[in-house]
Amino acid sequence: MATQVTNYQCPSCTGPLHFSSETGKLECAYCGSSFDPAEIERLYREKAESAASAAQQEEQTGGAAPGASAGSEWGESEAASLRVYNCPSCGAEILCDDTTAATRCVYCGNPSIVPGRLGGSLKPDYIIPFRLDREAAVDALKKHCKGKPLLPRAFRSQNHLEKLQGVYVPFWLFDCETSGRVEYDANTVRTWAEGDWDITELTNYLVTRGGTVRFEQIPVDGSTKMPDDHMDAIEPYDYSGLVPFSMAYLPGFLADKYDVDEKRSAERAQKRAEQSTSEAFCASVSGYDSVVEKDRALSFTQKDAKYALLPVWLLNTKWNGKDYLFAMNGQTGKLIGDLPVSKGLTCAWLFGIWAVLSALAILIQVL
Amino acid sequence: MKRRTIFLCAVLLVLLLLGGTALAAGSSRQIDLVTDTAGLLTNSQRAYLEERAEALSEQYECDIAIVTVPSLDGYEAADYNEAVYQQYTLGWGPENSGVCLLLSMENRDYDLMAHGGGNTAFTDYGKRILSGKCREYFHDDDWYGGFLCYLDTCGEFLQYAADGRPVDKGANPYDKFTFLDAVITLSVCFLPGLVTVLIMKRRMKTAVPQTQANAYVAEDGVQITESSDLFLNTTQNRVRRARESSGGTTADSSGSSHESGKF
Numbered sequence: 075m076a077t078q079v080t081n082y083q084c085p086s087c088t089g090p091l092h093f094s095s096e097t098g099k100l101e102c103a104y105c106g107s108s109f110d111p112a113e114i115e116r117l118y119r120e121k122a123e124s125a126a127s128a129a130q131q132e133e134q135t136g137g138a139a140p141g142a143s144a145g146s147e148w149g150e151s152e153a154a155s156l157r158v159y160n161c162p163s164c165g166a167e168i169l170c171d172d173t174t175a176a177t178r179c180v181y182c183g184n185p186s187i188v189p190g191r192l193g194g195s196l197k198p199d200y201i202i203p204f205r206l207d208r209e210a211a212v213d214a215l216k217k218h219c220k221g222k223p224l225l226p227r228a229f230r231s232q233n234h235l236e237k238l239q240g241v242y243v244p245f246w247l248f249d250c251e252t253s254g255r256v257e258y259d260a261n262t263v264r265t266w267a268e269g270d271w272d273i274t275e276l277t278n279y280l281v282t283r284g285g286t287v288r289f290e291q292i293p294v295d296g297s298t299k300m301p302d303d304h305m306d307a308i309e310p311y312d313y314s315g316l317v318p319f320s321m322a323y324l325p326g327f328l329a330d331k332y333d334v335d336e337k338r339s340a341e342r343a344q345k346r347a348e349q350s351t352s353e354a355f356c357a358s359v360s361g362y363d364s365v366v367e368k369d370r371a372l373s374f375t376q377k378d379a380k381y382a383l384l385p386v387w388l389l390n391t392k393w394n395g396k397d398y399l400f401a402m403n404g405q406t407g408k409l410i411g412d413l414p415v416s417k418g419l420t421c422a423w424l425f426g427i428w429a430v431l432s433a434l435a436i437l438i439q440v441l
Numbered sequence: 442m443k444r445r446t447i448f449l450c451a452v453l454l455v456l457l458l459l460g461g462t463a464l465a466a467g468s469s470r471q472i473d474l475v476t477d478t479a480g481l482l483t484n485s486q487r488a489y490l491e492e493r494a495e496a497l498s499e500q501y502e503c504d505i506a507i508v509t510v511p512s513l514d515g516y517e518a519a520d521y522n523e524a525v526y527q528q529y530t531l532g533w534g535p536e537n538s539g540v541c542l543l544l545s546m547e548n549r550d551y552d553l554m555a556h557g558g559g560n561t562a563f564t565d566y567g568k569r570i571l572s573g574k575c576r577e578y579f580h581d582d583d584w585y586g587g588f589l590c591y592l593d594t595c596g597e598f599l600q601y602a603a604d605g606r607p608v609d610k611g612a613n614p615y616d617k618f619t620f621l622d623a624v625i626t627l628s629v630c631f632l633p634g635l636v637t638v639l640i641m642k643r644r645m646k647t648a649v650p651q652t653q654a655n656a657y658v659a660e661d662g663v664q665i666t667e668s669s670d671l672f673l674n675t676t677q678n679r680v681r682r683a684r685e686s687s688g689g690t691t692a693d694s695s696g697s698s699h700e701s702g703k704f
Binding site for chain 1: 618622623626627629630631633634635637638641642644645646647648649650651652653654655656657658659662663664665666667668669670671672673674675676677678679680681682
């Protein structure tokens with residue numbers, strides 16, 4: 075396994091390239107050149123192929139490259155356990171865990187891709203490139219804090235963004251089908267008057283619906299680093315933005331490989347699919363005043379699963395010694411995250427409303 | 442019909458013997474305003490009540506009568522009271538305006554009847570309040586206190602009517618704001634505040650896991666192949682409707698309105 079990280083360099087000036095969510099191109103911060111991701115991928119592929127053939131020729135002529143013996147000192151498992159890489163820009167050591175696929179050098183800020191994490195069988199099928207930049211994420215957080223009467227006033231001014239990073243989160247997209255039957259207790263209520271009597275008639279029914287429901291690309295995040303509730307809440311993604319995976323979209327952002335496999339992720343997709351199936355069947359039950367699910371017998375069949383990287387902006391803020399995590403869908407801009415609640419403002423609103431309503435009610439009764 | 446005639450004659454005889462006759466200007470009544478055939482009052486009490494009733498009747502041109510009898514002889518209290526009122530031509534002026542409280546001691550029945558112009562001052566709602574106030578005394582066998590309360594309250598009712606604000610549903614001057622009302626009001630008003638704050642608090646928490654996948658159902662992805670609606674049973678619940686009055690007075694064909702019950 076290779077221990078060398080890759081960063082895309084500008085063909086004009088060799089400066090580091092990063093993916094721009096605005097233009098959808100790889101841009102050089104030094105000379106201002108921009109390149110289509112596919113074009114850079116092709117250039118790097120050709121470069122890799124010529125390097126490989128040169129190495130093969132050297133091997134045939136009996137020559138050995140300097141340092142080759144050093145490389146042979148590390149086994150694949152040892153390299154993986156070390157998780158130490160050299161920044162191709164400044165030479166500093168980059169430490170990261172075994173799920174990090176793209177990162178940034180802490181010394182020079184150079185965006186780098188860790189080899190092997192997203193290659194071979196681990197290569198994602200699709201990616202949705204970032205469409206919104208970090209300014210949009212900051213604006214969205216400000217907007218998120220507006221119109222929240224219970225938010226401590228000091229939070230708006232005193233909280234400071236500890237960390238703001240764009241992350242490609244690994245997701246499994248499940249195509250699946252549920253089939254079976256669901257039973258509901260349903261009833262109708264009829265009321266009428268007879269003389270001095272009010273009569274209520276309750277008629278009970280046992281309603282059964284059976285069939286199949288097909289689902290396309292239910293997303294389940296495959297990273298234990300990402301809280302499930304945050305990843306669920308920023309759904310949905312617009313799948314028309316899905317493109318075949320390319321490394322060229324990664325520079326400038328963090329990226330993780332999955333650490334929750336397809337089988338374990340499928341369990342969450344199954345729960346959601348079964349709930350939706352019951353709701354879809356229930357929607358076909360009409361003409362009743364009340365419908366309550368009684369029993370369900372559903373089977374889940376997974377048709378296909380694709381591995382995709384989806385864009386998420388993660389914003390960490392700290393206030394009163396407590397961390398608050400916000401997540402924004404890097405494609406649609408939907409931002410979620412729990413905000414702190416002021417006890418003082420809660421009491422003020424509660425007793426304020428109580429006092430006003432009580433005063434009005436007493437006034438009306440006394441006058 | 443024959444039974445009714447005999448009954449009315451009997452009533453006439455009893456009342457003539459015990460009540461005497463009084464004629465006042467504007468009123469053609471043939472008995473005293475306070476006719477105590479059941480013997481609940483002393484002479485002095487009856488005399489004072491008679492004097493007070495006369496004064497109020499003249500002041501408001503509306504007879505305020507009290508009749509007590511030992512028994513209803515099997516008749517309804519409302520019928521008995523109506524018969525007495527008509528037979529002895531109680532009432533003031535051409536409309537025979539008046540109000541009459543009948544007590545029967547045998548089964549502790551009462552009937553409060555308003556007639557003519559009395560229907561304006563003594564609405565159905567007002568009669569319930571008036572009888573309720575008096576029944577508190579009658580329940581303790583305080584007849585004099587009850588009749589005094591009756592006369593005083595009748596005077597107040599007539600005054601409210603004269604001022605154009607007869608005691609009725611939605612216009613009840615006796616409905617005072619009590620401590621209990623305040624406690625109930627404060628408790629009820631706490632609820633909207635609590636609900637509002639809980640909604641506000643819920644809006645602060647947006648990181649919630651998804652429990653369904655409705656957004657990912659394929660186009661034409663729902664296929665229902667089994668559908669049955671099986672009838673199980675029917676149950677009926679019958680509740681007697683509470684009498685709801687929107688206010689005013691409900692008079693019968695004779696132009697009288699009644700409030701009857703036990704004391």
